[in-house]
Amino acid sequence: VKDSTSGKSYLHGAAIGGGTTTNPNIVPVHTYKANRMGETPFILLSGLFGFSGFEVETGTSFFADPAAVSAHTNSIKVNTYYQNIHKRNSIDGNGMPIISTVHIGSKWNNAAWNGKQMLYGDGDGILFSSLAGAMDVAGHEMTHGVISKTANLTYQGESGAINESLADIFGALSEMHSHGLTSPSEWEMGEDIYTPNVPGDGGLRSMSNPKSKKLSAAYGLKDNAYPDHYEDRYLGELDKGGVHINSSINNKAAYLISEGGEHHGVKVTGITRSKTEKIFYRSLTNYLVPSSGFKEMRAAAIQSARDLYPDRNGAPSAETKAVIAAYDAIGVP
Numbered sequence: 001v002k003d004s005t006s007g008k009s010y011l012h013g014a015a016i017g018g019g020t021t022t023n024p025n026i027v028p029v030h031t032y033k034a035n036r037m038g039e040t041p042f043i044l045l046s047g048l049f050g051f052s053g054f055e056v057e058t059g060t061s062f063f064a065d066p067a068a069v070s071a072h073t074n075s076i077k078v079n080t081y082y083q084n085i086h087k088r089n090s091i092d093g094n095g096m097p098i099i100s101t102v103h104i105g106s107k108w109n110n111a112a113w114n115g116k117q118m119l120y121g122d123g124d125g126i127l128f129s130s131l132a133g134a135m136d137v138a139g140h141e142m143t144h145g146v147i148s149k150t151a152n153l154t155y156q157g158e159s160g161a162i163n164e165s166l167a168d169i170f171g172a173l174s175e176m177h178s179h180g181l182t183s184p185s186e187w188e189m190g191e192d193i194y195t196p197n198v199p200g201d202g203g204l205r206s207m208s209n210p211k212s213k214k215l216s217a218a219y220g221l222k223d224n225a226y227p228d229h230y231e232d233r234y235l236g237e238l239d240k241g242g243v244h245i246n247s248s249i250n251n252k253a254a255y256l257i258s259e260g261g262e263h264h265g266v267k268v269t270g271i272t273r274s275k276t277e278k279i280f281y282r283s284l285t286n287y288l289v290p291s292s293g294f295k296e297m298r299a300a301a302i303q304s305a306r307d308l309y310p311d312r313n314g315a316p317s318a319e320t321k322a323v324i325a326a327y328d329a330i331g332v333p
């Protein structure tokens with residue numbers, strides 16, 4: 001259907017199957033919901049079956065735009081993760097359309113959730129390649145959406161750091177899930193798009209070893225590294241009170257709970273990714289509130305572990321023990 005004002009053509013209708021097509025203007029659709037005509041031309045996505053649907057702008061041949069295809073594919077993968085693992089139907093749990101817009105700004109070295117949709121910059125080709133190319137970034141941004149519909153953690157200070165950490169945690173876990181249950185764990189953030197000309201330097205943040213990344217590159221602070229212990233938390237005003245800095249403290253706890261390890265003299269026995277993701281999802285949806293900080297995150301994770309993996313004859317389960325040990329290890333009382 002041609003939109004008279006913008007001149008863009010939109011594809012409305014349901015079609016069976018999909019697969020690729022040689023004609024970039026014919027986009028295989030699986031399901032769709034007729035959207036209002038004349039909407040800002042962007043890739044409005046949703047998942048596959050049983051979804052409200054998506055509308056793909058065909059005017060500028062969707063398939064000719066790798067960033068658009070990546071944004072589309074990654075958001076479907078993240079959505080499938082939330083559906084299959086957490087029984088959550090889209091960002092709001094009620095099948096809301098998932099909207100991504102690519103090519104934001106000019107060589108913008110960032111991405112964002114703006115309260116309604118995901119935005120991706122193309123990167124400058126030095127610090128980042130197109131941020132739409134990273135599934136963990138899509139998972140991070142979509143999780144900001146999920147958080148806004150659940151605990152709605154206030155985006156500053158400690159609650160902002162927990163908000164940021166949960167976005168990294170589900171960004172990483174959804175990407176690892178897409179690589180397969182037995183795939184090797186990879187607790188880096190944005191490794192597919194960070195410094196494209198520097199091989200092997202991982203992502204912009206590391207959840208397994210936060211200190212391996214220099215803070216100065218990001219926040220102009222002296223050359224200290226991301227903290228991995230509560231006593232080293234950043235207390236300044238930059239970055240809304242260090243939401244992308246102190247998130248590394250809770251990221252380390254999630255890593256330890258899943259993979260195990262020894263940290264600041266505390267030993268943690270890992271309980272695997274699949275139990276870790278359930279504990280954090282239950283914390284997010286059952287216990288955390290807008291003002292929740294590190295102390296409340298610890299309590300929520302322990303309670304969630306107890307709910308999911310109950311004490312046996314009065315003794316905490318291995319899962320609960322791992323959570324307690326991990327929060328001891330990062331120095332959160």
Ligand SMILES: O=C(O)[C@H](CCc1ccccc1)CC1(C(=O)N[C@@H](Cc2c[nH]c3ccccc23)C(=O)O)CCCC1
Nearest residue numbers: 109110111112113137140141190204217218219239244
């Ligand atoms: O979602 C978020 O938390 C980040 C949103 C940043 C943003 C905030 C407000 C308006 C616009 C953009 C975006 C990401 C992020 O962590 N950005 C950090 C690190 C960063 C990315 N590009 C940068 C360039 C310079 C400095 C820092 C950065 C930040 O903006 O702090 C998440 C995953 C990767 C990009």
Ligand SMILES: [Zn+2]
Nearest residue numbers: 140144164167
């Ligand atoms: Zn974020």
